[in-house]
Amino acid sequence: MAERFRHVAIVGKHQAPGIRPVLEEIAEFLCSHGLDVSLEADTAQATGMTDYDALSNDELGRRCDLAVVVGGDGTMLGFARDMARHGIPLLGINQGRLGFITDIPIERWREALAPVLAGDHEVESRAMLEGAVLRDGESIFSGLALNDVVVSRGGTAGMVELKVSVGEQFVANMRADGLIVASPTGSTAYALSAGGPIMHPSIAGWLLAPIAPHTLSNRPIVLPDSGEVRLEIVAGRDASVNFDMQSLTSLLHGDTITVRRSQHQVRFLHPKGWSYYATLRRKLRWYL
Incomplete structure (x- = not known):
């Protein structure tokens, strides 16, 4: 049976110039299809849109059954992380530049959204990372990430040295500017610029990619996602860790x-006939 929606959340890249008219058009379009509409609180405040309820992310997660995200992948990342525990499907309309996960072009939102509302769409699930920072055996920070977890050297310091283990097995001590643990979704983000491979989203694995390694034989490696990856700070000052957009700075040795x-x-929704390979062709300009 086709999935039917009743209450839609709208989230916008609210700092983008001229976004209010687009959000208003989308909201009116949804209302014309008999749907209730609510705005993410920051979006409502920044745009001055007052005709719809402005709700926190937690309220949106409890009350809505679909979210339309207008912006770039950065806009989607933060909101998707908050919505994951609610299981709400997300539809991304791209007003940014690349847009691997906000993949509907802004000029085609109307023709893409109408069939989705009628239940004619593709459903795709993406794995997420979760982790923590342990100090003296106690967790001092934890987070979720859709793209990646990145350990980086300090801004003015030299390289960071990390002891890398997977499960109970020691892998290597790596000296580099940093190290990326990326999901398949994140393989087209920072890890791609660090020389990592592109991973199809259906692959049950992680990508471990060093950033500017001291030893050129430290190469990106694809790991199964069934085990825990452990990165211990061995050397380097003012190292930091970033879970997508959540950061902790000044990590200590140990x-x-x-x-x-x-x-x-x-959960992402795509127009019928959506293809991951077509997205790669379009975004990476793989033209004949």
């Missing part, structure tokens, strides 16, 4: 970052 597969997934 701190350990643990990364594993989250029990939550992000």
